[in-house]
Amino acid sequence: MKKSDPSKFKISCSIFFGSISVKAARTRAAFTLIEVILVxxxxxxxxxxxxxxxxxxxxxxxxxxxxxxxTRMTRYARSMAIMRETTMTVVLNEETMEIYLGxxxxxxxxxxxxxxxxxxxxxxxxxxxxxxxxDTGVEKEIHRFLPxxxxxxxxxxxxxxxxxxxxNLDLVRYYPDGQSDWFILELEDPRGMGVKLENDPISxxxxxxxxx
Numbered sequence: 001m002k003k004s005d006p007s008k009f010k011i012s013c014s015i016f017f018g019s020i021s022v023k024a025a026r027t028r029a030a031f032t033l034i035e036v037i038l039v040x041x042x043x044x045x046x047x048x049x050x051x052x053x054x055x056x057x058x059x060x061x062x063x064x065x066x067x068x069x070x071t072r073m074t075r076y077a078r079s080m081a082i083m084r085e086t087t088m089t090v091v092l093n094e095e096t097m098e099i100y101l102g103x104x105x106x107x108x109x110x111x112x113x114x115x116x117x118x119x120x121x122x123x124x125x126x127x128x129x130x131x132x133x134x135d136t137g138v139e140k141e142i143h144r145f146l147p148x149x150x151x152x153x154x155x156x157x158x159x160x161x162x163x164x165x166x167x168n169l170d171l172v173r174y175y176p177d178g179q180s181d182w183f184i185l186e187l188e189d190p191r192g193m194g195v196k197l198e199n200d201p202i203s204x205x206x207x208x209x210x211x212x
Contacts, residue, residue, distance in 0.1 A: 060210060062147035063195045066187055067208045069144050070099060070197060074172065074180075076142070077101045078204040081174040089138045092170040092185070094152045100143035136166055149190050157183035172199075180204050186211075 074090055080101075081088040090101045155170045158181060174180040182201040188194035194211045 060193055060195075062150055063187060063189060063193060063210065066146045066150050067195050067197060069146060070185070071206045071208070073099055073101055073142070073144065074174070074199065074204065074206060077172075077174045078178060078180060081176055082178055085176045087176065088174045089136070090172045090174070091136055091138055092152070092155075094155075094168045094170065097146040097150060097152075098143055099146060100138070100140045102139035102141035105137050105139045136169060136171060138171075146187075150187055153186040153188040153194055155183065155185050157181050174204065178202075178204060 070092075077088040077090050080103075084103065086103050088101055088103055090099065092099045152170070157170075157172065170183075170185070172181045172183050180199060180201050183199055185197045186194055187197075192212070196209045196211060197206050198209075199206045
């Protein structure tokens with residue numbers, strides 16, 4: 001009877017058990033159908049919970065941009081008023097939703113005879129002719145447009161008599177001592193969401209509050 005070679009037996013055993021370990025490793029690396037379904041269900045639940053939050057945040061994005069633009073504009077106007085030691089004015093056009101700031105326009109004179117320029121007299125109403133309703137006497141140094149579909153719902157301030165003539169224009173003045181006109185400005189979007197901005201006339205800081 002022919003004896004079997006022990007070395008060949010060891011090699012065959014190692015190959016056999018090695019193949020079993022490889023198959024076991026492959027089996028452990030794979031996902032079962034139940035595990036895949038469970039991951040999908042958990043993902044859908046998390047998406048359903050977070051979706052309203054992101055939708056709400058996106059809905060108020062334009063209002064946040066508008067509030068931030070106005071806040072930065074007024075902050076810059078206050079800084080320039082203190083630094084230049086002159087009154088700076090922020091103007092918001094409710095029709096175009098353009099906001100700009102600047103100091104008072106310089107009154108020009110006719111170099112030939114030293115008299116006031118006729119264009120200036122027309123704007124002031126002393127000479128007959130077309131006068132722009134948007135001419136507030138403010139030099140437009142910096143201007144921005146607020147996001148589309150944002151409109152002014154309400155604007156309140158202590159109006160000066162010379163400002164009542166400006167239709168659809170909201171003016172806020174910043175003075176060299178750091179103080180400003182008090183105002184409340186409410187903006188809204190087509191969905192009815194709004195933001196209210198109110199400034200502190202002493203410090204010039206603006207407090208914003210979102211409204212449903």
